Amino acid sequence: MSELQFDEMERGRFLETAKLMKFVGIFWVVIAALMLFVMGIMALLVSVVAVTFAAKGTAGGYLQFLLAFLDEGALAAAGVYTVLTAGSLVKLAEGPVDAREGMMTVLGNLRTTFVLYAATVGVDVVTDVIELLAK
Amino acid sequence: MDYEFTAEENKVLAGIVVSARVAAVSIAATGVWKGATAIRAGHFGGVVVGVCMFALVALLWRASAAFDRVVKTEGADKENLLTAFGELTKIFRGLRAVQLLLLALIPMSVVVGIVAAASQR
Numbered sequence: 001m002s003e004l005q006f007d008e009m010e011r012g013r014f015l016e017t018a019k020l021m022k023f024v025g026i027f028w029v030v031i032a033a034l035m036l037f038v039m040g041i042m043a044l045l046v047s048v049v050a051v052t053f054a055a056k057g058t059a060g061g062y063l064q065f066l067l068a069f070l071d072e073g074a075l076a077a078a079g080v081y082t083v084l085t086a087g088s089l090v091k092l093a094e095g096p097v098d099a100r101e102g103m104m105t106v107l108g109n110l111r112t113t114f115v116l117y118a119a120t121v122g123v124d125v126v127t128d129v130i131e132l133l134a135k
Numbered sequence: 136m137d138y139e140f141t142a143e144e145n146k147v148l149a150g151i152v153v154s155a156r157v158a159a160v161s162i163a164a165t166g167v168w169k170g171a172t173a174i175r176a177g178h179f180g181g182v183v184v185g186v187c188m189f190a191l192v193a194l195l196w197r198a199s200a201a202f203d204r205v206v207k208t209e210g211a212d213k214e215n216l217l218t219a220f221g222e223l224t225k226i227f228r229g230l231r232a233v234q235l236l237l238l239a240l241i242p243m244s245v246v247v248g249i250v251a252a253a254s255q256r
Contacts, residue, residue, distance in 0.1 A: 002137065005138075017224045020224060023227075027234045107147050107151060110151055111147060111150045111151045114151060114154035114155045114158050118154060122161050125165055
């Protein structure tokens, strides 16, 4: 059985993918960080979370707030892992690591990215359903 | 002979297939939800978001299918892996385009808001 090797063209494609992943990951992190910051400030300013959702003022309001935090937290984590995946892809493309070992690191990071992204979308769906039930 | 991933490596790849498909199904559910809500409310923007989500789901599914072929077939592991990365490139290219569009829309919506507020006075 032959060893895993990538030629120049394939490495070039990995670099292109890594560049796109880095942009998308950083964007997610910045957006999530901004949202978490705004939510944190809101919670601190009013000191009681329920006031933020004064119109509801119920356990559902707290739950929605918690879910929003979870949603943004998962998005930030997915962004961080996307950037990590991009970094490992760059290492693989530029060759300081063994191709097989490097690819396994990329794949491991990619799996975590997908899991975190699925969690983000999942929390989003649950939030929407709770919102619908609250109406 | 072409490179073949070991059983241990195939486990990691199988994990990617499962997580990518879970993400795809979740995005599809959100797309249907947001699209239906938007149609009911008569909002065109929500329909566009729903359509974009379905395009993302299709690409994610194709990428996961290529990763699945790496696990389940023999003789073309590297080729299938590169196909999967090709699909991932398309996904991230699309996501970047959406993000750039959002970035462009922020100053535009601020300007529209200011103009609307000024015209109400």
